[in-house]
Amino acid sequence: MFSKNQIFVAPLAGVTDRPFRRMVRKFSPDAPLVTEMISCHSLVGAHKNCLRNFDNYNSEGNVGAQIFGADVALMADAARILQDAGAKWIDINMGCPVPKVATRAGAGAYLMRDHVLAGKIMSAVVRAVEIPVSVKTRLGWDEEHRDWRELVEIAADSGVRFMALHGRTRAQLYLGKSQLPDVSDCPIPIIANGDIKTADDLVVPESLGYSGAMIGRAMLGRPWLIAQLHGMDVPQNIGEIVLEHLDCAIEYYGEKTAVPMFRKHAAWYSAGMPNSSEFRIKVNQTESADALKVAIREFWGII
Numbered sequence: 001m002f003s004k005n006q007i008f009v010a011p012l013a014g015v016t017d018r019p020f021r022r023m024v025r026k027f028s029p030d031a032p033l034v035t036e037m038i039s040c041h042s043l044v045g046a047h048k049n050c051l052r053n054f055d056n057y058n059s060e061g062n063v064g065a066q067i068f069g070a071d072v073a074l075m076a077d078a079a080r081i082l083q084d085a086g087a088k089w090i091d092i093n094m095g096c097p098v099p100k101v102a103t104r105a106g107a108g109a110y111l112m113r114d115h116v117l118a119g120k121i122m123s124a125v126v127r128a129v130e131i132p133v134s135v136k137t138r139l140g141w142d143e144e145h146r147d148w149r150e151l152v153e154i155a156a157d158s159g160v161r162f163m164a165l166h167g168r169t170r171a172q173l174y175l176g177k178s179q180l181p182d183v184s185d186c187p188i189p190i191i192a193n194g195d196i197k198t199a200d201d202l203v204v205p206e207s208l209g210y211s212g213a214m215i216g217r218a219m220l221g222r223p224w225l226i227a228q229l230h231g232m233d234v235p236q237n238i239g240e241i242v243l244e245h246l247d248c249a250i251e252y253y254g255e256k257t258a259v260p261m262f263r264k265h266a267a268w269y270s271a272g273m274p275n276s277s278e279f280r281i282k283v284n285q286t287e288s289a290d291a292l293k294v295a296i297r298e299f300w301g302i303i
Contacts, residue, residue, distance in 0.1 A: 002202055006212035007226050008164070009033040009219060010193060011066045011091065011136070014264075018055055019248035020223065023241065025061065027227035032062045034136075034214075037093045037101075037108075040069035040078035051252065058086035064134065068093035070106040072120050076128035089132040089161070090125060094118060094151070097138070097170045109170040112141050115154055122158035132161040136193070136214075139181070142171035149186070156187040164214050167194035174217075184209025199229050221268025239300025242269045243293060255289045262292065270299060 009016060009024055011034040021033050036052060043053050057063045065087035067078045079090045093101075096108030111118040126133045135155050140146035148165060155163055167178030178194030189211035196202065197218040205213055219225050223245075224235055235241060245265060249258040266283045270276040279299045286292045296302070 001199065001230075002206065002212050004028065004226065004230055005030055005032060005062070007031060007202075007229065008191060008212060008214040009226065010164070010214045010216035011035060011037055011093070012216055012219070013037060013096075014261075015220065017052065017252070018060075019245060019252050020265075021060060021063065022248050023223035023245050024219075024226070026241075027224040027232065027235075030062060031226050032064060032088075033060075034064045034066050034091055035087075037066045037068045037096060038078070038082070040067050040071060040074040043067070043078045043081055044074050056085050057082075057088070060086070062088050064089040064091045066091040066093050066136065067125075068096060068101060068105075068107045070111070070117065070121075072117075072124045075121050076124040079125045079128045079133070083129045083131050087131065089134055090129055091134045091136055091164075092122060092125060092160075094135050094137040095164075095166055095170075097173050102170060109138060109141065112137060112145070112147070112151060112170065115147075115150060118151060119154045119158055122155055122160050126159035133159065134162050134164065135160050136164040136166070138166045139169045139179075142169050145169075148181075152183075152186050152188065152190070160188060162189040162191060162211065164191040164193050167192070180205060180208055180210070182208045202229070221265065221271055238269060239296060239302045242266065242296050242300070243302070246289070246292065246296070250289055259286065259289055259292055266292070266296065273299075275299070 013036050016036050038052055042050050047053060065082040069075050082090060093108050094111040096102055101108035102110045137151055139148050152163055167180040180192050183190040191212045191214050192205035192210040193214040196213050196215050202213055246262050249262050263283050267280045270279050282295050
């Protein structure tokens with residue numbers, strides 16, 4: 001089975017922010033984590049309405065910062081900024097399928113359609129920093145263009161250290177079952193991504209030559225999951241963990257932003273538990289941190 005430093009937390013928009021990463025660190029101090037994707041335009045422009053533009057990673061351990069964009073010079077500049085902020089490596093997003101990134105911005109998964117531009121971005125980012133550079137991508141744009149292997153070759157030639165490969169095309173979005181190809185003959189290490197939820201799900205990637213695994217949506221409401229894969233029991237004090245996560249979010253965003261943002265986390269933590277539907281309804285009606293904390297304490301029986 002992959003070791004603890006071979007199982008990554010995937011970048012998840014709106015999820016893997018600083019408060020969530022702090023919760024993962026409680027259970028997995030050494031696991032490699034990847035930030036939410038960061039716009040090179042927003043980061044270089046120091047847009048004040050995006051807090052993650054100003055994160056400092058020096059105290060966060062093994063954290064990679066993911067950037068997206070289609071401007072070669074700005075991607076290099078963004079990488080330098082994140083290196084100076086303490087990121088341990090830079091990850092380039094070449095797999096995000098959402099239209100505002102992959103079509104309107106010409107970034108993310110769109111770079112699978114333009115390998116020349118993708119190569120220029122990878123080379124520029126590698127030259128710009130002294131820390132490792134990785135790429136996260138998919139099998140291809142659609143079924144007719146499963147050209148991930150060509151992108152791996154370009155990445156290796158550009159000096160990229162490793163890649164994460166999601167076992168779906170852009171056209172599939174997150175539908176259907178992830179299908180990982182054999183990567184045993186690839187020139188750089190490949191990390192498996194897609195539908196990895198349990199220890200049993202790690203068996204196939206290992207047999208196909210992957211150097212590690214990256215867990216995404218299975219982490220929702222379970223920041224302890226990587227530790228659990230290595231034998232830790234599910235925590236008994238989940239309600240206390242939820243409250244701590246909420247406090248971290250309030251500290252980071254402020255109450256006005258944190259409370260509505262945290263509703264989805266409360267729903268994920270409670271998923272599958274008795275009366276979780278009623279709990280989600282109550283949570284979605286809360287407007288203050290105090291009311292949200294009361295709802296959490298009542299649901300998990302915290303006196």
